[in-house]
Amino acid sequence: MLGWALTFLIIALIAAAMGFGGIAGASAGIAQILFVLFLILFVVAMVVRALRGTPPL
Template structure:
């Protein structure tokens, strides 16, 4: 999911450079949503792992 957020962020940067403000704004919004969903899943995963009590595999 973080990969998708980075992809949309790069699309937004390229669109902004070429002057496509509408596309850049939409891609930025999508990237922000995906990033925050990724962060939420990361926090949930870390909490679930801590509650399970198992050591992470190396």
């Protein structure tokens, strides 16, 4: 999921450099949503792992 967020971020940067504001804004918005979703799932996974008693890597 983090890879998809980075992909959309790169698409947004390229589109902004070429002057496509609408596509750049949409891609940046998607990248932000995916990044936040990644962070939430990461935190949930760490909490579940801690509650199970499995030591972190």
